[in-house]
Every structure is written in C-alpha cells, then in structure tokens.
Amino acid sequence: MNRQNWIVGVITVFTLFSCTQRGAQPNPDGEFVGSQSCKECHEKFYELWSPSYHAQAMMPVNAEFMAKHRLPNSEPIAVEGNLFQVEFKDSTMVMYERKGKELVTTYDILWAMGGHNVYCFLTPFEKGKLQNIPLAYDANAKKWFNYPESGVRHFNDNSPADEALPWKDDQFAFNTGCYSCHISQLSTNFDLETDTYHTTWKEPGINCETCHGPAGEHIRIFKNLKEGEKAKELGLISTSVFTKEQNNDACATCHSKMQPITPSYMPGDKFFDNYNVTTLEDRDFYPDGRDLGENYTLTGWMMNSCTEKSELHCVSCHTSSGRDRNKDNPNQACLKCHNNRNEDLEAHTGHKAEAGLTCLSCHMPKREFVGHFLRSDHSFRPPMPEATIRFGSPNACNQCHKDKSPEWANKIVKARPNGNYQEETLKWAQLIKEARELEWKNVDKMFALIRNPETDDVVANSLVRLLNNYPDESKAAVLMDALGNPSELVRSSAAYGLGGIVSDETKNALLKACQDDIRLVRIQAANAILTFPEDLFSADQKNIIAAAEKEYVTSMTSRLDNWSNHYNLGLYHQNKGDVQSALGAYETATRLYPESILPLINSSVLYSYVGNPAKAEENLRNVIKFDPRNEAANLNLGLLMAEQGRMDEAEQALKAALEANPAGQAVAAKNLSVIVAQRGDLKQAVEYAEKAHKISPEDGSIVYTLAFYQLQNGQKAAAVNNLKKALALNPGDLRNVQFLADIYLKDGNKSGAIKLYSDALKAEGLSGQDRAALQQAISALQQNS
Numbered sequence: 001m002n003r004q005n006w007i008v009g010v011i012t013v014f015t016l017f018s019c020t021q022r023g024a025q026p027n028p029d030g031e032f033v034g035s036q037s038c039k040e041c042h043e044k045f046y047e048l049w050s051p052s053y054h055a056q057a058m059m060p061v062n063a064e065f066m067a068k069h070r071l072p073n074s075e076p077i078a079v080e081g082n083l084f085q086v087e088f089k090d091s092t093m094v095m096y097e098r099k100g101k102e103l104v105t106t107y108d109i110l111w112a113m114g115g116h117n118v119y120c121f122l123t124p125f126e127k128g129k130l131q132n133i134p135l136a137y138d139a140n141a142k143k144w145f146n147y148p149e150s151g152v153r154h155f156n157d158n159s160p161a162d163e164a165l166p167w168k169d170d171q172f173a174f175n176t177g178c179y180s181c182h183i184s185q186l187s188t189n190f191d192l193e194t195d196t197y198h199t200t201w202k203e204p205g206i207n208c209e210t211c212h213g214p215a216g217e218h219i220r221i222f223k224n225l226k227e228g229e230k231a232k233e234l235g236l237i238s239t240s241v242f243t244k245e246q247n248n249d250a251c252a253t254c255h256s257k258m259q260p261i262t263p264s265y266m267p268g269d270k271f272f273d274n275y276n277v278t279t280l281e282d283r284d285f286y287p288d289g290r291d292l293g294e295n296y297t298l299t300g301w302m303m304n305s306c307t308e309k310s311e312l313h314c315v316s317c318h319t320s321s322g323r324d325r326n327k328d329n330p331n332q333a334c335l336k337c338h339n340n341r342n343e344d345l346e347a348h349t350g351h352k353a354e355a356g357l358t359c360l361s362c363h364m365p366k367r368e369f370v371g372h373f374l375r376s377d378h379s380f381r382p383p384m385p386e387a388t389i390r391f392g393s394p395n396a397c398n399q400c401h402k403d404k405s406p407e408w409a410n411k412i413v414k415a416r417p418n419g420n421y422q423e424e425t426l427k428w429a430q431l432i433k434e435a436r437e438l439e440w441k442n443v444d445k446m447f448a449l450i451r452n453p454e455t456d457d458v459v460a461n462s463l464v465r466l467l468n469n470y471p472d473e474s475k476a477a478v479l480m481d482a483l484g485n486p487s488e489l490v491r492s493s494a495a496y497g498l499g500g501i502v503s504d505e506t507k508n509a510l511l512k513a514c515q516d517d518i519r520l521v522r523i524q525a526a527n528a529i530l531t532f533p534e535d536l537f538s539a540d541q542k543n544i545i546a547a548a549e550k551e552y553v554t555s556m557t558s559r560l561d562n563w564s565n566h567y568n569l570g571l572y573h574q575n576k577g578d579v580q581s582a583l584g585a586y587e588t589a590t591r592l593y594p595e596s597i598l599p600l601i602n603s604s605v606l607y608s609y610v611g612n613p614a615k616a617e618e619n620l621r622n623v624i625k626f627d628p629r630n631e632a633a634n635l636n637l638g639l640l641m642a643e644q645g646r647m648d649e650a651e652q653a654l655k656a657a658l659e660a661n662p663a664g665q666a667v668a669a670k671n672l673s674v675i676v677a678q679r680g681d682l683k684q685a686v687e688y689a690e691k692a693h694k695i696s697p698e699d700g701s702i703v704y705t706l707a708f709y710q711l712q713n714g715q716k717a718a719a720v721n722n723l724k725k726a727l728a729l730n731p732g733d734l735r736n737v738q739f740l741a742d743i744y745l746k747d748g749n750k751s752g753a754i755k756l757y758s759d760a761l762k763a764e765g766l767s768g769q770d771r772a773a774l775q776q777a778i779s780a781l782q783q784n785s
Contacts, residue, residue, distance in 0.1 A: 031216025032185045035207040038215065041222065042208075049208070052321035053116045058182040058204035061109050061121070063091035069112075071119065071137055074144035079134040079167060086121075086135055086144065095123065095133050107133060111174075111204070113182050115139055117373045120147065122174050128197030130174035134167035138372045148172070150372060153284070153293055170593055175199055176561055181254040184210050190561040195592065197561070211250060211267050211320055213237040237267050239320065244313040245270075248301070251314040252277075256298030257284070261523060261555035272488045273519040277302075279489075280432050280462035286393035287436070288429035289379065289458065294369045300379040303458045310337055330358040350412065365396040384422045385409035391429060428459050435466035438664055443470060447478045457487040464493040476501045480509045488518040495521055499528035507532060511541055514548040526552040530575045563593035570602060579606055590619075597623045601632050608640060616640055631660035635668055642671060651675050658691075666696035670705055682713040693722070700726055700733040707739060716743070727756070732763025734770060741777075754781050 035055075039046040049055050059065050066088055076083040076098070083098045086109070093109035111122040111130065119137040122130040136147040148164040170176050175197045179186050185202035202209075209215050218235035225231060239250070249271035252258070257278040265274040277298060278284070284293030289303055306312050317325055317333050326332040335341065341348055341359075349357050362383055364376040383396040388406035397409035413419055431446050446463050449455050464482055467475050475497070482494035495513045498506045510532075513525035526548035537545065556565045556572065570585035586603035589596055600619040607616035617640060623633035638653035654675070657668040673688035689706035696702055703726040710719035723740040727733065737760045741753040757778045761771060 030214025032202050032209050032214045033216050033219060034203050035209075037219055038208045045208075048319070048323075049321040052323060053114075054206040054320075054322045056115055057113065057206050059112045059115075060204065061093045061112050065112060066091065066093075069115065069119075072142075074135055074137075077135055077144060077146055079146055079148070084133070084135055086133075093121070095121075095135065109133065113174075113178060120178075125168075125173070127195055128175070128199060130199075131168065132172040132174065132178075136372070140374070141372070145372065169595075181206070188561060192560045192588070195561075206254075209236075211237070211239055213266055239267065239315075242268065242315075244307075244311050247313040247315045248307075251318075252298045252301075255296045255314075257282075257295045258298070260558060261520060261551075263554070263558040270518065272492070272521075276492070276520055277489065279458050279465065281436070281465040283436065286387070286429075287391045287433040288384065288387040288393050288425055289381075290377065290387070290393040291367055291369070291375070292393075294373060294375070297375070297378050299458060300377060303379040303381070303456055306337070306380050330360050334359040334363075350416070361400070362396045365394070365399050367394060381425070382421060383409065383413065384425060385413055386422050386426060387429060390426065391433065428455070428463075432459070432462055432466070435463060435469070438469055438661075440470055440472075443472075443475075447475070450478055451481055457485075457490055460485065461487065461490045461493050464490060464497055468497055473501050476503070476506055480505060483509050483513055488516070488521055491516060492518070492520040492524040495525040495528050497528070499531045502532050502536075507536060511544055514544050519551055522548040523552040523555050527572075530572065561592065563589040563596045563599070565589075566592065567596065567599045567602075570599060574602070574606065579610060582606060583610075594622075595626055597626055597630060597633065601630075601636060604633075604636055604640075608643075613640060613644060629656065629660045631657050631665065634660065635665065638668065639671065642675065647675050647678065662691075664695060666692045666699065666702060669695065670702050673705055673709060677709055677712075682709055685709040686713050686715065698729060700730055700736055704735055704739060707736075711743070719743070727759070730763075731759045732766055734760065734774075750781055750784075754778055757781075 035046065035049070071088065073088060074084075074086040076085045078084075081099075082104060083100075085096045085098070087094055087096065095107040095109060097104040097107070107123040109121045109123055113120045113122065117139055119139060121133045121136070123133050125131040132147065134147055135144050136150075137144050146164075148167045148169075152164050153162040165171055174182075175188055175190075179188070179199070179201075183201045183204055184207040187200050189198035189200060190196070191198070212218075213236050215236050221231050221233065221235045239247070242250070246268055249269070250267040252271050253265055253275065256275070258275040259277075260275055262274045271277075278295070279299055280287065280289055284291070284295055285299070286292050289300065291300065301307065301314075312333070319325060331341075338359075345357075346353060349355075349362065351357050360376065363380045364378065365383075366374045366376050368374055384393075385395045385397055385406040387393045388395045388398060389410060395406065395409065397413070398404060398406055401409065413422070428449060431442060431449065434440075434442060435446060446467070450460050450463050460482070464479065467479070479494045479497045479501075483491055485491050485494070491513065495510060498510055507529070510525045510529040513521055514529065516522050516525065526545065529545055530549065530552075534542070553569075553572070556569045559565050566585045566589035570582045570589065573579075573582035573585055583603055583606055586599035586606070589599035590603070600623045604616040604619040604623075607613070607619065617637065620633050620637040620640065623630050624637065627633070634653045635657035638650045638657060641647070641650035641653060651672065654668040654672050658665045658672065669688045669692035673685040673692065676688065677685035686706070686709045689702065689709055692699075692702045693706050703722055707719035707723050710716070710722070720740065720743060723736050723743075726736050727740065731737070737756050741756045744750070744752040744756070757774050760766075761774050761778075766774075
C-alpha cells in the first residue's frame with residue numbers, strides 16, 4: 001500500500017506552555033532595591049511581612065535557620081533503591097545517599113522552601129540547577145517523608161496507574177518549576193546551546209516589590225521631598241487602588257495552575273494577558289471540580305458564586321503578606337452578606353452550636369494533597385456527598401464524620417429543605433467525566449451547556465477544551481458561538497478548538513478573535529488560523545493575523561528552557577510548512593526533556609515524510625519504551641512497519657493501539673483487517689473491519705474494506721447490505737458505487753447498476769470528470785442492453 005493509506009496524521013494534542021513562571025519579573029525600566037529599603041519608612045509593615053510565609057517562601061540554610069526552625073535529623077528513607085538521610089550540623093545541612101552501608105554521595109543543602117505545611121530543600125546540581133532533594137519535612141506531622149512518592153495521584157477512573165518521577169527529574173528542579181513563587185526578581189539566564197542556567201535573583205522569598213513593582217524611583221522621590229512638600233506621584237504600583245479583578249489577578253500569578261504566555265508580569269496587568277490556566281479537562285481535578293492534585297486555588301476560586309455576586313476578592317480575607325485577616329473570627333467575611341445565618345446557624349448547619357462549626361467547616365474544608373499539603377477549598381460550594389458516591393471526590397461531611405458513609409451523608413443532605421442543590425453540579429460533572437473518557441452519547445447536552453449563558457465559566461471552558469477530542473466538525477458552530485462568551489478564558493479555548501476546521505464562517509470568526517481585547521484569545525486564535533491555507537486571506541487579513549502571530553510566537557519563546565514551548569514551536573513551523581524548523585524544534589524539546597513523548601511522535605511522522613524512516617522508527621520506539629500502551633505511537637509505528645512490509649511488527653503495534661482505545665481506534669482496526677487478510681485469515685479480516693465500521697460507521701473507505709472481505713469470505717448478502725447503507729448516506733461515494741455496481745453486473749442485474757450510477761449523478765459536489773465517467777458508464781450499459 002502507498003504512504004497515504006498507511007501514515008497517520010500528525011498528533012496535534014493541545015499542550016499548555018508550562019506551569020512555572022509566576023510573580024513579577026525584573027522590569028528594565030525600574031530599579032529593584034530589595035525589602036530592606038522599605039523598612040526605614042514602613043517599619044510596621046516590614047515587621048508584619050518579615051515573619052510571614054511570603055517572606056519565608058525561600059530561606060538560606062544556615063545557623064539562623066537551624067536555630068529558628070529546629071528541624072530534627074531524618075532516619076534513613078528508601079528512595080529508588082538507595083537510602084537517603086538528612087543531618088544538621090552547626091551551620092550546615094547535608095544529605096547522605098547510601099547503597100546498603102556504603103556511602104554513594106554527600107549533598108550540600110543550601111536552601112529551604114516553604115514551612116507552612118512542608119519544608120522542601122535544594123541542593124546544587126550540574127549546569128547551574130538547584131534540585132529538590134528527595135526528602136521533605138512535614139511541619140504538621142513532624143516527620144520526614146519521600147517527596148517524589150508523595151506526588152503520586154490516585155485516580156478514580158481507568159487512567160493508567162501514576163508513578164513517582166525520579167527525584168533528579170527536571171520537574172523537581174528549582175530553576176524550571178518552583179522559582180518564581182519562592183524568589184523575588186529572578187532571572188534564569190538560561191543558555192539553550194549548553195542547557196545551562198546562570199540564575200540570579202534580588203532576594204529570596206516574596207518581597208514588597210513583587211506586588212508593588214520596582215521601588216527605586218519611589219525611594220528617590222520621597223528622599224528628595226522638602227519638608228511639608230507632597231509627592232506628585234508614588235513612583236511605584238499602589239495596590240490600594242486596585243479593582244477586585246486586579247487584586248485577584250495579582251495573587252493568581254502564584255496561586256494558580258497556570259502557563260505563562262509573556263516573558264513577564266507586573267501587578268495591575270490582566271491575568272489573561274499574561275497567563276493561561278488549567279481547568280477541569282485536567283485529571284488533577286475530580287469531574288465535579290474538587291481538587292485531586294495541588295491546583296493552587298484560582299480554578300476553584302473562579303467557580304465561587306460569591307465572587308460574582310459581591311466585591312469579595314483575595315485581599316478581602318488575606319493580607320498582602322498572606323495572613324488570614326479573619327483568623328480570630330472566621331465567619332466575619334461571610335456574614336457581611338449572609339448575616340441572617342447568625343440567627344439560624346443550628347438550622348442551617350444541622351449541628352448544635354457546641355459543635356463549633358464555622359462557615360469554613362462546610363464551605364472551605366481543608367483538603368490534603370500528596371499526604372502532607374493542606375489547602376482550603378476556595379469554591380465555597382456546600383458539601384456534595386453524592387459527588388463522592390459517583391466520582392470519588394471529597395465532601396466536608398465525611399471529612400469530619402470519617403466513620404460514616406457518603407450514602408449516610410447524602411441521605412441527610414437530601415432531607416434538607418433545599419436538598420436538591422447537588423443536582424446541577426452532578427449533571428455537568430457527569431458530562432465532564434464522559435468527555436474525558438471520549439464518550440459522546442450526550443454531546444448535544446455538552447453543546448447546550450456551553451451555549452447556556454448561565455453555565456459557570458470553568459465548566460464551559462472545560463467542556464470546550466474536551467471537545468478537542470471530539471472528531472465531528474458539528475462542534476464548529478458551538479465553538480463559534482463560544483467566541484462571543486463574556487469569559488476571555490472560554491473565548492480563548494473556543495478559538496484554539498477551531499484550528500483545522502476550515503470554512504468561511506470559521507475563518508471570519510477567527511479573524512475577529514485575532515483582534516480580541518485579551519492577549520490569550522488573540523494567541524489562541526492565531527494558533528488556530530495558522531492551520532488555514534494562506535491563499536484564503538486578503539492582504540489586510542494577513543496583517544491582522546501577523547500581529548496576533550507575533551504575540552503567539554512570543555508566548556512560545558519566553559521560556560526557552562521549557563520543552564513544551566519548543567514542542568508548540570514545532571507545531572507552529574509544521575503548520576506553516578517549514579518541516580526542517582519543525583524537526584529542529586521537536587528535537588530541541590526532546591533534548592531538553594527526553595521523557596516528553598509528543599515531540600517524538602510528531603517528529604516521527606515528519607521524518608517519515610522527508611524519507612528518513614529509520615529515524616521515524618527510532619523516535620516511535622523511544623515513546624513506546626517510556627509508555628508501552630501509547631496509542632498514537634503504536635498506531636504510527638504499525639503504519640510505518642506496514643509501509644515497509646514488516647507485517648508481523650505492524651500487526652503487533654496496531655493491536656497495541658487498538659487495545660489502548662478499543663472504542664475509538666478505527667484506523668488500527670481497518671489496517672489490521674488488511675494485514676490478516678494478506679495471510680489468508682478472511683474471518684478475522686471481517687471481524688477487524690466490523691470493529692472499524694462500528695467505531696466509524698460513516699467512513700466510506702471502511703465500508704469498502706468490510707464489504708470487500710465479506711465478499712471474499714462468502715458473505716455476499718452482508719457485503720451488499722453494507723454498501724447499500726453506505727450509499728444511502730453518501731450516494732456520491734464513487735468507490736462504493738463502482739463496487740456495488742460490479743456485484744450487480746456479475747449477478748446479471750444491469751438495471752440495478754444503471755440505477756446506482758444514475759443516483760450517483762444526483763449527488764452534490766461531483767467533479768466534471770466524475771460526472772462524465774458516470775454518464776459514460778450508463779451509456780455503455782444501456783447500449784449493451
């Protein structure tokens with residue numbers, strides 16, 4: 001078979017840029033002077049800030065640290081087959097790695113991060129990296145633990161089992177993962193040629209200038225004031241005049257699971273002009289939106305109806321240094337709007353006053369992540385024990401009543417006067433779950449939910465992103481409607497989803513999105529519209545695209561140490577037809593992070609395209625080495641092996657692809673039918689073709705394959721029936737028209753063949769050449785009658 005029959009299309013899975021860049025970055029137009037410069041005039045604020053978790057987000061490990069925190073030495077803890085042990089000395093901290101009793105390596109520990117729930121520690125590595133050591137200290141339980149193992153997710157669905165990353169993995173490197181939420185005014189100074197960091201920063205911890213911007217000009221202005229003179233300007237960013245949105249956006253740069261799209265952010269800027277954010281398409285959330293992994297607050301906060309109905313924002317409840325304003329009166333923030341609850345607290349909670357419940361107990365329960373981190377649920381939603389029953393997500397009732405079942409809690413909840421409050425969440429959560437599992441039986445309900453203006457922004461956005469996996473282009477109308485959504489997040493995801501759906505309507509919608517007020521929308525629109533042929537656009541339209549394209553490229557080049565940026569650059573070059581640049585970007589992504597499989601898959605297709613099947617095979621086998629069940633890699637490898645005539649290897653790989661996705665892998669099933677037929681197993685060839693047809697019943701090429709092998713296997717009636725059904729859906733499919741006509745003619749049914757050709761002539765979209773061929777066939781049959 002030729003290449004067109006075998007090689008699958010490039011895997012263009014949406015990969016967000018990187019969950020790493022948070023907080024203000026150096027501004028070349030201002031001078032950063034450090035927090036000590038603030039103390040002279042703002043001593044009270046300095047004294048409140050300096051012991052805060054913000055100030056101590058990162059601390060040097062020295063005698064002062066040891067005297068203040070008094071952490072114990074650890075016992076030996078097994079990590080990846082060796083024993084690791086931490087020991088404190090007078091002013092130093094070291095970690096020993098042993099294999100049995102034999103000392104392998106000693107690591108100097110220079111920095112500590114955190115301390116609110118967990119202390120993590122950093123040791124210097126090669127190429128300028130600071131690496132998280134594999135041991136961390138639980139400040140609540142007062143014990144050391146295996147840090148990489150604690151991050152394993154325990155999914156409650158059919159996802160592959162999660163495994164701990166090696167402790168030396170780049171994702172545990174300070175320079176790539178943690179830096180900008182623990183350090184102020186940092187520059188990574190990454191050298192792409194040598195993969196080396198020359199990282200610098202102003203000071204550890206989150207300092208005053210992280211929120212107020214560079215203070216050099218501020219200090220100059222006020223030091224030069226004459227007695228009695230008032231300053232005409234502050235010379236820095238004043239957060240006291242921030243809007244609700246600006247306060248939330250400034251905090252979200254650290255307190256979110258997000259991806260940067262610009263090189264820097266300054267407080268007061270719009271969040272979605274600088275970042276994207278992860279929502280419920282990610283399995284780090286349960287389908288109902290509760291956190292399964294550490295998601296850093298923002299996504300849950302965006303689901304909080306109180307923020308929509310009031311002026312509540314982050315600084316309403318927290319000081320700028322992170323302290324709880326309402327620590328001594330936890331209900332204070334809520335009672336501003338819900339004061340009536342003071343009067344019916346027992347009735348509202350269903351608990352006696354002596355139980356000591358606060359609003360936070362039921363609406364902001366603490367959730368434990370990776371066994372050690374505690375975070376409060378900021379969605380403010382009430383307990384939903386039925387979501388626990390259906391999806392395994394946590395609920396506040398059973399977090400307290402651990403001896404009771406969620407069924408017990410659900411019975412109590414449903415007996416309340418408003419006991420149906422869970423129903424709406426359960427409806428959309430079920431749709432999220434189905435979309436994650438590629439079940440589309442209720443896709444019309446998903447469409448309706450996205451179109452409903454009352455749908456929560458996070459829910460709508462999650463469904464829009466999950467539709468990227470829905471193969472039917474009927475979604476285009478829904479996505480174009482979503483481009484008008486008031487939420488910039490929903491608009492951005494809708495724009496991305498229209499990539500590759502080429503029509504005048506989608507073209508015009510994306511051109512408008514390229515001029516959106518929000519940068520995230522513009523770059524996702526550019527990402528999508530760059531998949532369209534250039535000759536569809538006028539000169540003025542190309543100028544519009546070029547402006548958005550420039551921002552899109554910036555989003556992928558702002559973090560050159562991040563492999564996924566290079567992966568996305570590869571997609572960008574590939575869509576523009578620049579194969580060599582695409583291959584270069586994919587290879588860079590793989591060099592930076594060898595475990596990244598998407599660049600290997602995409603580059604394998606391009607290597608095959610440029611006539612380098614050996615490199616294509618090498619990359620695919622590397623993917624399978626990391627992920628033996630990877631559907632895309634096995635499919636592409638199977639097709640590549642078949643093209644080279646290595647049928648046994650092709651069959652093995654295609655079977656693996658089909659096993660990975662038995663409900664959706666029509667291509668693998670169809671090609672398996674061809675392979676087994678070539679060795680004479682017509683019965684199994686029909687079985688595989690039937691699987692393919694069941695998965696993709698409207699694919700005329702699959703019907704042809706199925707009918708062909710049914711006919712060879714003596715199942716002529718079934719073959720004729722399948723061809724008739726296919727032609728009822730698409731009478732202009734000339735391959736199936738010809739096939740069925742040939743069967744009729746062999747049976748002496750010339751009139752049936754003439755009717756087939758005549759019906760085909762009525763089909764829309766036929767070329768002049770095809771029409772002439774059909775008319776000629778009809779004339780020839782009529783003349784021989």
